[in-house]
Ligand SMILES: *[C@@H]1O[C@H](CO)[C@@H](O)[C@H](O)[C@H]1NC(C)=O
Ligand SMILES: *[C@@H]1O[C@H](CO)[C@@H](O)[C@H](O)[C@H]1NC(C)=O
């Protein structure tokens with residue numbers, strides 16, 4: 001029994017994988033490839049919301065990020081640990097411009113996400129607007145109506161005589177229309193002042209977010225690229241696409 005299961009593990013580690021049967025695959029030569037990607041890729045992503053060990057996809061709802069750090073010592077230092085991002089799989093994508101040919105491998109698209117919520121343990125230290133802040137606790141920030149721009153570059157490589165795609169670069173930019181910030185205990189031990197800071201933060205939330213946004217964009221782009229590349233390294237190109 002044990003020998004058999006070890007062997008089975010070994011075989012699954014070696015064999016190339018296919019996508020689950022309920023995932024709609026697009027045809028590379030379809031003149032409407034772009035439209036097919038727009039319609040079906042997020043549908044597939046939602047099916048993987050809980051993660052997929054076999055394909056190397058981490059849990060996506062919520063997406064877990066260990067740490068995000070930003071800021072410079074002269075102004076405001078922010079550290080977020082145990083970040084949980086909710087809502088990224090509710091995105092829709094549009095305006096795909098893709099070509100997965102060997103010479104010209106790329107995929108650009110826009111995305112729209114109704115809302116994404118970020119819960120984390122935070123530490124913030126420094127000056128913010130009129131306040132001197134040195135707080136830590138839980139935060140629960142929500143971004144609404146997020147417009148995103150994605151740009152992937154890719155290349156091909158051979159593995160066990162099969163062609164695979166590898167993402168070599170992913171730029172992900174996004175902009176929320178509205179941001180609601182909720183940091184508990186931001187002025188340690190002073191509930192009333194904490195509440196006042198919270199109000200002021202939210203009156204200026206888009207400006208405050210503009211400092212944080214680029215760091216989140218970078219982390220998200222890298223998490224996304226890692227997940228896609230884990231799938232691509234397991235699933236050969238001719239299993240990702242119909243001819
Ligand atoms: C994709 O790129 C290749 C190589 O540059 C080109 O021959 C082909 O026509 C392109 N396909 C589409 C659908 O644009
Ligand atoms: C964060 O806020 C949302 C609503 O904005 C709420 O549903 C959720 O329970 C909050 N999470 C925590 C941990 O407080």
Ligand SMILES: *[C@@H]1O[C@H](CO)[C@@H](O)[C@H](O)[C@H]1NC(C)=O
Nearest residue numbers: 158159160161162163236238
């Ligand atoms: C690699 O694949 C090609 C085409 O599919 C085939 O002709 C060739 O025999 C394969 N080589 C090996 C070592 O399996």
